[in-house]
Amino acid sequence: MDKRGLPPLTALRAFEAFARLGRMTLAADELCVTHGAVSRQIRSLEVALGLVLTEGPRHRLKLTEAGERLAGSLSVAFDSVARTVAELKSAAAQELHLSCVGTLAIRWLIPRLPVFHAAHPGVRVRVTESYAPVDFARERFDAAIRIAEHVSAHGVEATAFLDNFHGPVLAPHLLGTGPTRLEGVTRLTTGTRQTAWAEWEGHSGVALPVAPHIQEFEHIFYVLEAAAAGLGVGLTPWIYVAGDIAAGRLTAPLGFVPNPAKFWFITPSGADKPAVAAFRDWLIAEAAKAPEPPMG
Structure with missing residues (x-):
């Protein structure tokens, strides 16, 4: 015994x-x-x-x-x-563990989760921040949200649910009077996206003036807070700052241009968890409500 x-x-x-x-x-x-x-x-x-x-x-x-x-x-x-x-x-079966890029989770997804919970009170959404390549075999997530031009990994299904537009933003009081209104403004960057500004110039066709200073931050969320605080001009997807621009906290003097890297909802192939399907449908519907960006 x-x-x-x-x-x-x-x-x-x-x-x-x-x-x-x-x-x-x-x-x-x-x-x-x-x-x-x-x-x-x-x-x-x-x-x-x-x-x-x-x-x-x-x-x-x-x-x-x-x-x-x-x-x-x-x-x-x-x-x-x-x-x-x-x-x-x-x-x-009613819990959805979502791996999501952090700034989208903070600035767009989480503020809208009460709407999902009201429609699906039996489903709990648990969000974990991650930017790493999706590997459902190694990490026990039900779904993931990533930014990419294409998703073609084996064993996954991917839905592009939100188009991406990007552009420079800064506090209104930093606007200059030059051709781009960014002359003499410190440029804010992230350590993980060193090529972001060059990519935006390629997409927009705008050649920026040489920045007097460059200040680097670890995450884009920090860049956006630094821009709002008046530390310089940051580059961001439109969806992250739509509310800030509407509130006058930030301004986008050159507007936003399309970025080929979209927001994708990714799940393991053949996943049949009802909560995942419900969340995917809700995510697509919420994304369809996103306001159009001011174009450059």
């Missing part, structure tokens, strides 16, 4: 199945073992407990008083375990 004074679980399961079903053969079928295996397990349980749990002819066994008491206790315990397991599985 274990430290709790309990006999082996296999013996308890065999006895509970026999007591509930009334026949060794039925218990054997339920447990996917032989009739003899059930009989041996029950006998080993009697030996371990020092109790007689069954009586009568071999083919018409019935429970003794001790057997009845133990069977009742086991049925309650196993039913409780079965209910808990079912509840846990149900809860897991």
Whole structure:
């Protein structure tokens, strides 16, 4: 017996199945073992407990008083375990673990999650920040959101749900009077996207003046806060700053131009979790409501 004074679980399961079903053969079928295996397990349980749990002819066994008491206790315990397991599985089926690029999560997705929760009160969305390539075999995410021109990885399904436009933004009081209105303004960059400004120049056809200073930050979220604080001009997707521009916190003197890298919703191929499908549909509908950017 274990430290709790309990006999082996296999013996308890065999006895509970026999007591509930009334026949060794039925218990054997339920447990996917032989009739003899059930009989041996029950006998080993009697030996371990020092109790007689069954009586009568071999083919018409019935429970003794001790057997009845133990069977009742086991049925309650196993039913409780079965209910808990079912509840846990149900809860897991209704949780969506989403891997998402951080700034989109902070500036666009999370503020809209109450709308999703109101429509799907039984689904919980858990968001983890990540910019790494999606690997569902290594990380236990249900879905991911990434920015890319194309998604063609093996074993995934991808839906482009939001077009991307990018452009320079800064605090209104920093606007200059030159051709781009960015003359003499410090340029803000991120360490992970050193080519972003050159890419924007290629997409927009605008040649920026030489920046007097360049200040680097770790994340684009920091760049946007620095721009709003008046530290310089940052480059950003439109969707991150639509609210700030509408509120006058930031301004975009050159507007926004299309970026071929779109926002993608990515799931493992063949995933059939209802919460994932519901979230994908909601995400596409919310993205369709996004305001059009001022164009450069």
